[in-house]
Amino acid sequence: MNDDAASDDALAPIRALRRDAEQTAAALPVLLARAERLAATVILGAHGRRRSGHGETFWQYRHAMPGDPLPSVDWRRSARSESALFVRETEWEAAQTVSIWCDRSQAMAYRSDPRLETKAERAAELAAALSLLLMRGGERLALIGTPAGRPSVGQAQLTRVLHALVQSEDEDFGAPPRFSARRGGWAVFISDFFGDEAALTQAIRETASQGLSGILLQVVDPAEESFPFDGRVLFESMARRLRYETDRAGAMRDDYRDALAARRARLRETARKLGWLFAEHRTDQSAAPAMLWLWQGLSSDMVSRGGGGGR
């Protein structure tokens, strides 16, 4: 009996690890399935990667437009026509590096109604779907701040990303970690952005300064927008590190909404200045539009920069 107890004690960490692993493994197929479903909506809508870009395979000829650099003109094709110049476009083949930061802090674990997904679930779903699409497109993928933080391609990297997505952090609020990436890459930040504003702005600026384009997707719970509280309330952050007490929460509603709007406006302004994209997403909305927006934002920008930038 004692032996059993002792062996129990010895095995406890392993057991916990295994239990976590099993939970994670159980969550993974769910995440994968949802991500695939979400990704499918995007593929059906935009035909994915089959578009012009950096690459070696011919994609299409098009009429040269003013501003097209001269070397891009395909003279052979242009000679066959009477007057127009044609530009030869290749299919986009260049592997891009997309660095995703998905906030997995405690604050993301919030949901105001059990019928809703938590913010973390929604963010992970979006990030996973995005990863899935990127992986199929052969892009280099990194989930920064996690073991999958090194950009890589392939199924293995996707698996690592998915594993990382279903694990949460102990932090109360999340902030994008520092990371280094090759210029021309992409940064996708998915978070509620309720963390320290200065740190967030700092992180965005640093990322941008490395020459990365970026997309900010703010995922919030409906209650975080509507503030449906009343009476005497003690508000606590999810890890209980922050507190705020009021006697008449109802009277605070307008102030809160104003403060939230101001915060978003500042964030949007920051993004606009850096040429980044910013969007808001509520967990009570369907994930598909947000996914589509993410994908379109990512690819259109790539097109505009990949084609136009000539890099």
Place this chain on the structure above:
Amino acid sequence: MTSLGGIGFLQPLFLIGLLLLPLLWWLLRATPPSPRRVRFPGVAVLLGLEDRESTPRRTPLWLLILRCLAAALLLLAFSEPLLNPKARLAEDGPLLLVMDGGWGDAAEWDARRRTALDFAEQAAERERPVAFVSLAAAEVAPERLEFAAAEAAIELIAALQPQPWAPDPTRIGTALEAFESGDRAGPIEVIWLHDGLAHEGDEAIAGRLQALGSLRMIGPVAPPLALAPPQIRDGKMYVSALRAEAAGARAVRIAAIGAPRASEEDEDVDLVAAATRAERRLSTVEATFAEGALRAEVEIDLPTAIRNALSRLEIVGELSASGAPAAHAGAAQLLDDRWRRRTVALVSGEIGQESQPLLSGLHYLRAALAPHAAYREARLAQALGASSTERRGASAEEFGALAGWADAIVLSDIGRLDQETEDALIGWVEKGGLLIRFAGVKLAALAEEELGYSGQALEESPLLPTRLRGGGRALGGALSWESPQPLRAFPETSPFFGLEVGPEVTVKRQVLAEPGPELSERVWAALADGTPLVTAKSLGEGRVVLFHVTANAEWSSLPLSGLFVEMMGRLVSVAPALAASEASLAEDARSWTPVRLMDGFGRVADAPGEAAPLPGESLAQGVRIGVAPGLYETETESGEIASLALSALDEDDILAPRAPPPLGAASETLSGEGETPLKPWLLSAATSLLLLDILAALLVAGRLRTRHAALALATAAALGAWAAPQPSMAQAQTEQRGGEAAADEDRRVDPAEQYAALETVLAYVVTSDPAVDRVSSAGLLGLSAALYQRTAIEPGEPAGVDLEIDDISVFAILYWPITSRQPDLTDNAIRKLNAFMRTGGLLVVDTRDAHQTFGGGGGGPNEGHLRRLLSRLDLPRLEPVRPEHVLTRTYYILDELPGRWRGAVWVEATNRARGPLPGGRRALFEAAANDGVSPIIIGAADWAGAWAITDDGDYLYPMGQGGDRQREYAYRFGVNLAMYAFTGNYKSDQVHIPALLDRLGN
């Protein structure tokens, strides 16, 4: 226990907690309700915000009040308040329970006994030794008071009944001496439940009890009323109610109860006589206590025959403080012959004096008797006086009837009686009658005649107190030098003793008595010269009294004087000497056997067989312990029965309130109601408030959403109801019963119908005329009472039915008075009535208008309405009741079927009325349907009016032509009717018994 108004507290210490309420108030005020904790990531956004609406963190006032109220209720609940608290024992040590136990306690007996039991049970819980003593117990006074386990006392108290006599507090005097001499362990707690009336020696005993330890005297809210024996003054009967405390004006109802004899013309001696002699309330009078008066006197003014039938008087409707009827022996009075108003028969031998009334002796007799007695003149003058032999038999018979009702007979100047009459008269006197004779020409002639035959006075006539000398004498005539003689003062042996003899009374002529040895003791009044004026002798139980003068003013001026009136009054009052007066009891050595005894509650019952006879001198001391009020009888020397009624109070008794208890003793009042613990109610109220407080706290914290609020309120209400005091822990059962009740709801029966179905109930049709309905109800009540008394049918309260609404199938008889105001029947009612008649119901239709028709033959004003209402019914052919109809002999044999009026009665026509059957056979059984019982009886005699009685048993309406005799016949018809309805043709079947027996024999 602490008491506050009608509320007592078992744990008064908790009340001190109420002082802490202000502290609680302060605490609650300083401690606002805890905030609701919400985990909310948006807090990061909030952090920079300033809370502009920051209110002081205090509890709202209404919430404070709510919570303090809940706390106060809880404290009150735990102090265990009791509404109408039971008296409780205060101390330890031995407990002595003293109860008066007399008739004064009977008024609130249940409350007293409960209180005493409570005490004893409390003592039992604490294992205190208890002694119980009733001061009115019939046993011998206790020598010692034994303190024993309380269980013994509980048994004693539970079996205790109030005694019909007053308690005697001095009885425990000797027993107390043992304790007073120091033979006790410690102080004794004494509780004395008394009746609020003063009794001899109670103050001294109270003082001695108080000295034993502590004394609590518990009395009623008000001492009971009592009834003094009635008094006869100037021939009228007065009764007095007594009270102990001179309070404000108050009226008391006194009921006169008796069994009136069947009227003298009623020659039936069967069941009827017995039935009508059942006791009932004959009259109710109201005596009013003037403000501050202790005695309220009222005259009981009843016709002589009814007054003579009274057997008792009692105070009715007296309610004790607790609302229960306060019947007790002190409020009831039994009556015996002493209180009867005498009836005197006047028989005169004078002939042809009617035209000259002042010459008639009867005139003076009437005037003299009127204040004292009822009198009736018997028309026997010729029969008794004349010698015509053919009238002899008739006169004897008539005299027999006379003797039936007269207490005294006055024969004014009647000489010879025929032998038969004389025998009857002698027999009557020997049974106790008083015969008063006046002399006159005929009596004088008789004496002369007898003397003439033999030359000397003959054998003394039994109907004359003395032998008479022939001729008499005349004084103060023209040929006499003797002047008219005045009267001598009355001798002590005379009943007239004490009356003033004035000089204005003179005697001119008289018949003389033959001197003899016994004469002197037979003289009740004499003239100044010693010659007797009134002589008397006993004859059997009765007396024969002779005035030696005439009843008119011819021979003397006596009949003109006031003295004559008083003398007649004295005479009448001694008339039937059967009833003994208490004064004469003192030297009465006869033993009196109790016949009917009263218990403490004033109920009269036949004395138990083991009730021992008591000597007269014992009764003379009145009711006391061991001598119960009641009716006692003894056999006189002649074998007659004399009766004596003893009452709880003597004529000169008064009621006095109990003296206040000695200094230091507690005086309390008996609480009528049982105690009601208020704790459960308070607890449930507090629980409800606390539940409300939960809601309120939620509201304050903003956690209350409207749809939750309704749910919470409902829960609170349900919990409050659940916590409300249900009898102890039987909640599960209660709920179960509730479930059953709900299940029963589907098949629930109207209680009125249920009553009608379970009881035998006479029913009447409710018409649209309330006055008629009242008569119907009262009439059926009267008939029900008659049925109850006379037959095996024991009906309940009559019921009124609305033909349109009610189910009439549960009744057997439906009485239907026809009024002009009843609207036509609906089809539904017609169907019900047809079914009722088809299935054996009896519909009695009464148009009540026979007095408005010729000879009761129909055609009265209501006949049109009868046709209107009955036209659509499925009626059989009708015929008038034939003399041989079963209805005339189901119980009584009747010649006619009258109500208040007389009139024809119609029933279903029998086969005979329909003509002979084919082949000339006569139907063996007359009508086929319903075994020949007519489903409908139609008449016009206003039967209900004849039957109608009030709740007090008085008749509501006078009878039409036939008087009470007809009322009796109306009742008999009613009895026959009920028998007809319930037994059908049973009687007519009996007609065939001889034939059946004959056939069996063959």
